[in-house]
Amino acid sequence: MKLKKWLALGLTAVAVVTLAACGQSKTSSEKVSKDNWEKYTETKEVTIGFDNTFVPMGYEDKSGNNVGFDIDLANAVFAEYGIKVKWQSINWDMKETELNNGTIDLIWNGYSMTDERVKKVSFTNPYMVNKQVLVTKKSSNISSVAGMKDKKLGAQAGSSGYDTFTSNPKILKDIVADGDATQYETFSQALIDLDADRIDGLLIDRVYANYYLKQENKLSDYNIIDAGYESESFSVGARKADKTLVKKINEGFKKLYKEGKFQEISNKWFGEDVATSDVKS
Template identity: 35%
Template sequence: MKKTVSILLASLAAATLFTACGKKPEAPAAAAPAAAQAIVIGLDDNFPPMGFRDDKGELVGFDIDLAREAGKRIGVEVQFKPIDWSAKEAELSGKRVDVLWNGLTITEERKANILFTTPYLENHQIIVVTDKSPITSKAQLAGKVVGVQDGSSAVDAIQKDGDTAKAIKEIKKFGDNVTALMDLSAGRLDALVVDEVVGRYYTGKKPGEYRVLEDNFGTEDYGVGTRKDDTELMAKLQKAMDEMKADGTAATISTQWFGKDIVKK
C-alpha cells in the first residue's frame, strides 16, 4: 500500500513539474499610452474673422486655423478656451490658459507680462460710424459717445491720442464688438473704434449701413503670447510660425479668410 501511494505521489509530482516547465510565461502588461501633450489657447470667441463660432456653434477663424496648423507642426494637441478678453492676462498668469492667440496686439505695457512672437499681422484701430452719420473725421468725435471693446487695444489707442481722448464725451466699453455695433445702429453710440480686421468684416456684411472713416487711431501688430517663463513653448511656436510664413501655408490661410495674403513677413 505504501509503495502504491509513493508511486502515485511521484507521478503527481512529475506531472506538476512537467506542467510548470511547459507553461509559457505571462506576457508583461502593455504600458498605458502616454497622454498626448496639449496647450490651451485662450480667445474671445466672438471676434470674427480671427476666432468666432459659425452657424453650427463650432470655433472657426483665421487665428483658429493658424493655431491648429502650428499645433500639428510642434506635435501638440490644441485646445481652445473662450475667456473674458478683458481678463486675458490674469487667465494666462493664473495658468488657466497657456497661450493667447486671437488678434492680440503687441504693446509695451503687455510686454511686461507676456512673451510675444514676432508680429504676424498688421492692424489699424479704425473708426466706424453709421452711413448717415455727419461725422467724417477723428476731430468730429469731440463731444460724442464712442464705443470700444473692454480690454481691447482700442482703449489704449484712443488714450494715446490725448487731445481726441479729452474731447470725447464718453468712452463706452462693451464685452464684444457685436453688441457695440448694435448700439451704434440704434443711435446709442456715435462711433465705434475697433480692430480693422474685425470692423471691415462686419461692415462688409452690411453694405450701406456703416462707414469707415479715413482717419484712424494708428497702426499696431498682432502677435501670439505666452507666459514670460514659457520660453521653450515660445521657441516652438515661433519656429512653426516662421515655417508657415516661409512655405506659404500662412498665406493660403490668409487668402481663405481675407481674399488675399495680408500676413506680415
C-alpha cells in the same frame, strides 16, 4: 458628545480643503513659473484663450464651431508638433490674468503687442499688422474724427483700441462726450448699440470692422475712418517662463510660410497675404 463629533468632522473637512487648495496652488504656481514645452509635447495639448466673438480672427459660428484666421493658423502651427489645441473662450478684459493664473497657456486672437502688455507677457514675432478705425453710420453725417466732438464713443473693454484711446487723448479722448468711451464686453454688443444710435461712433480693429460689416451686407451704410493711431502688430502672448513655446511658434510661422500654408489660410480669410516680414524672412 455630538457637538464634539461635529466639530471634529468640521475641522477635518477644513483641513482637507486647505490641503487641497494648497496642492492646487502649488500645481498652478509650478505651471506658470516654468518652461512647459516638455509637458505640452507629453500631453499633446495646449490651451489657447480667445474672444469667441472676434471675427474673422477667432469666433464661434452659427453651428457652434470655433473658426477664423487665428483658429486655422494656430491649429496648423501646433499640428507641426503633434499637439492639439484646446480652445478656451475667455472674457477679453481678463486675458492676462487667465494666462498668468495658468487657466490658459496662450492668448491668440488678434492680440496686439503693446508696451504695457510686454510688461505682463512674452510675445512671439508679429504675424499680422492691424489698425484702429472709427466706425460711424453714414446717416449720422460723422465722416471724420473731428466729427466726434461731444459725441458718444464706444470701445471694447480691455482692447488695445481702448488702451490706445486713453494713452493718446488728443486724438479722440479730449473731444468725445464725457472724455471717455462706453466699454463693451464684445464688439458685437457695441455694433448693436451703434446701429441703434445709442453711441455715435465705435473704435474698433479694422479687420473686425471690414469683415463684420461685409458679412452683414452693411458696408455701404457705415464709414470706416482711420482713427489716426499708429499701426499695431498682432502677436501671440505667452507666460514669461514659456520661452520654448514662443520659439516653437515663431519657427512654426516660418515653416508654414515657406510651405505656402500660411498664405493659403490668409487668402481664405482676407483674400490676400497678410504675413509680416518676420514671418516671411
